[in-house]
Amino acid sequence: MGNDVALTPGERQALVDPFSPTRGHGLHWQPAQSERSLDFASIVRILREHRWLILGAVVAGLVFAVIVTLMTKPLYRADVILEVNPPNVEVMDENKRENAGPSTDSWDILNTQVGLIRSRSLAERVAQDLNLAADPNVVGTQGDAATRMKIAATVVQSGLKVEVPESGQLVSYSYVSPSPQLAARIANGIADSFIDSGLQRRYDASAYARRFLQQQIAKTRGDLEKSERELVAYAQAEGIINTATGEPGSAGGDASSLQGESLVSLNKALADATARRVLAEGNYRQAQIAGAADAAQDTSALRQARASLEAEYQEKRTLMKPDHPDMLSLRSRIDELDRQIAREGGVAAGGRANTLLAEYRAAASAERALQGRVASLKGSVLDLRGRSIRYNILQRDVDTNRGLYDALLQRYKQIGVAGGVGASPVSIVDRAEVPPGPFKPNLLYNLLAGLGLGLLAGVAGALGLEFLHDTIKTREDVRSKLDLACLGVVPRQRGKGSVVEDLKDPASPVSEAYSAILAALRFSTEHGAPKSMLITSTEPAEGKSSSAFALAQNYSRRGESVLLIDADLRRPAFRGASDRQGLTKLLTNDEPVRGHILETQFENLWLLPCGPTPPNPADLLATGRFKEVLREASEHFDRIVIDGPPVIGLADATLLAAVVGDVMMVVESGRTKTRAARDAADRVQASGAKIVGVALTKSTDEGSHYGYRSYRYGYKRIDEPKNEIVMISHQPES
Incomplete structure (x- = not known):
């Protein structure tokens, strides 16, 4: 019969082992994690479900x-x-005026030029040059001249778009306007005005430099005249006569005065006199030496005689005393020879030596006279040096002021010739032409942008709805959000047929889905499918009654005797021929169960209807009588399927779950909120019952927003049709 088992291995283990870590049991149940994750399959499912929203x-x-x-x-x-070319002329460069390179980085220069193009002053200049203030198509017809000029400058500035180049020296900009002629006109006007304004700024800078130099020259000229007057006045007062050449720095020496020049001349004469005196003295000394040699030669015979007498005298001295007459005679003869030798020597050297001696004495006298004069002039020069300190200071001030004056005058002449002259740092590569067509609006671009934005908005809306409308939709949602096994997925019914009609055809999708759920129930417990099982849901209208009937009918088709108990005492889904029989009657008396069981038109399927609707269903279920009814019914039937009330907002389902023990949750796909389903499962598990699995019903489409409050517990909609299954039943034969 179709797919008997539609479970994953993990779900199979969860059904077999009630204490498996993949599900909870009793009071030990752990709620599923609330984190939501998006994988590719989930995204595809979300996009498919919300495809009409995205479209x-x-x-x-x-x-x-x-x-x-x-x-x-x-x-x-x-x-x-x-x-944009870097500037190569600098106004105040002293050394490399014509060949100076750019003072800043080329990137800074480009940014500077871009900033100038965007400036308000350039926009005003363009508006003035093109006379845009008089064009009514640009500024309209209202306002005075100043206001219209401001509006025109704003129009120029607002339509300008400048791009800063990442490399190179080309700057491109564009101007946007509703008029093609006006766009080209203003774009070219910006280029022309930008170049003119650059040249004007350079000329203004040179003019400012010239004015500044004129002021400095006038001030320096006055300082120079004042320092020269002070220098002359001091020289006259002190009697200082300077013989310098007048060059800067030449007035600081002693030789620049008359006393200094005289001292220099006398020093030179004194040096010459000293040289003559030394020369005369040398000649005289040489003459004396030469005269002595001549005298020695002329008196050689006398010297020999004297030497003989001296030898004889020394020889006799050893024998006689000095006062001996012979000794005295020899001494007198020796002395006489000495006088003769001296006289002869003096005669030989006397003539030339006397002449040289006279020359020597004259030179020495002249030297001494010059020394006296030099000593006198030294005192005068030293006195002049002390008085020239102030003079030298004034002279240096004059030289400094004269140098500054000459430098400023030379710079002024250069600026007068070259100021404001030179190549512009900006040149036009491509001028603007009248655009042949508009660049905005671009239909293709807008369509692509609309398509992209629409697709993005649709996907974002789908994902937003998915997360805001957090419901159980797929098997994976059951496993990940509820941490329970998914027994099967029942598709939504197509057309207006009922569940009974779909179940008549075993090959229908609905019948196949319930067959798969029934097969999965075989692995829900260790001993197979539970004999007694409660079918409940989180909220009303999720398909629990249809699921209970479908499972009961599938059991009956397999030859098992099945009892379907309608335990929803507040809003029953199954009814019999009379309200005098049913579960509520059994809960209030001790009558046997078989007296209230009705046979249906389906073979092997019996029904225990609800009976009359009681005012206090929870009190009836809490008496313990339902446990006896269930025990008695299990003695006569192979399977008992109990259609219970929803869990949220009621105590009935938990009371029934505590008695039955095995519970199957029914969750409507796309409608049941995750938190509500988790709360419902938590309450069922807390009662001590075991949830054998979850049946996901009405998949592939969202169900109605039928709240549990309309389930007759708060109010009841009068115009809402009652979803009930009519059983044709009769009393079973005894």
């Missing part, structure tokens, strides 16, 4: 793009390309 958002985006394109005013763009 609608895409269509809305395309329609909006078309509307924006039709409503947007056409705009025309004119482009201009400029080349």
Whole structure:
């Protein structure tokens, strides 16, 4: 019969082992984690479920793009390309005026030029040069001249778009305007005015430099005249006569005065006199030496005679005393020879030596006279040096002021010749042409943007709805969000047929789905499918009654005797021929169960209806009588399927679950909130019952927003049709 088992290995283990870590049991049940994760399969499912929302958002985006394109005013763009060259002339450069390189980095220069193009002053200059203030198409017809000029400058500045180049020296900008002629006109006007303003700034800078130099020259000229007057006045007062050449720095020496020049001359004469005196003295000394040699030669015979007498005298001295007459005679003869030798020597050297001696004495006298004069002039020069300190200071001030004056005058002449003259640092590469067509609006671009934005909005809306509307939709949601095994997925019914009609055909999708759920129940406990099982849901209208009937009918088809108990005492789904029989009657008396069981038109399927609706269902279920009814019924039937009330907001389901023990949860796909389903499972588990699994019903589409409060517990909608299954039943034969 179709797919008997539609479980994963993990779900199979969870059904077999009630204490498996993949599910809870009793008071030890652990709630599933609330974190939501998105994988590829989940995203595909979300997109498929919300495909009409996404498609609608895409269509809305395309329609909006078309509307924006039709409503947007056409705009025309004119482009201009400029080349920026670093400046190579600096006004105040002293050493390399003509060949000076750029003082800043080229990137800074480009940024500076871009900033100048964007400046308000350039926009005002363009508006003035093009006379845009008089054009009513640009500024309208209102306001005075100043206001219209401001409006024109704002129009120029607002339509300008400048791009800073990442490399190179080309700067491109564009101007956008509703008029193609005006766009080209203003774009070219910006280029021309930008170049003119650059040249004007350079000329203004040179003019400022000239004015500054004129002021400095006038001030320096006055200082120079004042220092020269002070220098002359001091020289006259002190009697200082300076013989310097007048060059800067030449007035500081002693030789620049008359006393200094005289001292220099006398020093030179004294040096010459000293040289003559030394020369005369040398000649005289040489003459004396030469005279002695001549005298020695002329008196050689006398010297020999004297030497003989001296030898004889020394020989006799050893024998006689000095006062001996012979000794005295020899001494007198020796002395006489000495006088003769001296006289002869003096005669030989006397003539030439006397002449040289006279010359020597004259030179020495002249030297001494010059020394006296030099000593006198030294005192005068030293006195002049002391008085020239102030003079030298004044002379240096004069020289300094004269140097400054000459330098400033030379710089002024250079600026007068070259100021404001030179190549512009900016040149036009491509001028703007009248654009042939608008660049905005771009229909293709708008359609692509609308498509992208619509698709993005649709996907974002789908994901947002998915997370805001946190419901159970798939098997994976059951496993991940509820931490329970999914027994099967029942598709939503197509058309207007009922569950009974779908179950008549064993090959229908609904019948196959319940067959798979029934097969999965075989592995829900260690001993197979539970004999007694409560079918409940989180909220009303999730398909629990249909699921209970479908499971009961599937059991009966397999030849098992099945009892279907309608235990929803507040809003029963099954009814018999009379309200005099049913579960409520059994809960209030001790009658046997078989007296209230009705046979249905389905073979092997019996029904214990609800009976009359009691005012206090929870009190009846809490008496313990239902446990006896269930025990008695299990003695006569192979399977007992109990259709219970929903869990949220009621105590009935938990009371029934505590008695039955095995519970199957029914969750409507796309409608049951995750938190509500988890709370319901928590309450069932807390009662001590075991949830054997979850049946996911009405999949592939969202169900109605039928709340549990409309389940006759708060109020009841009068116009709402009652979803009940009518059983054709009769009393079983005794």
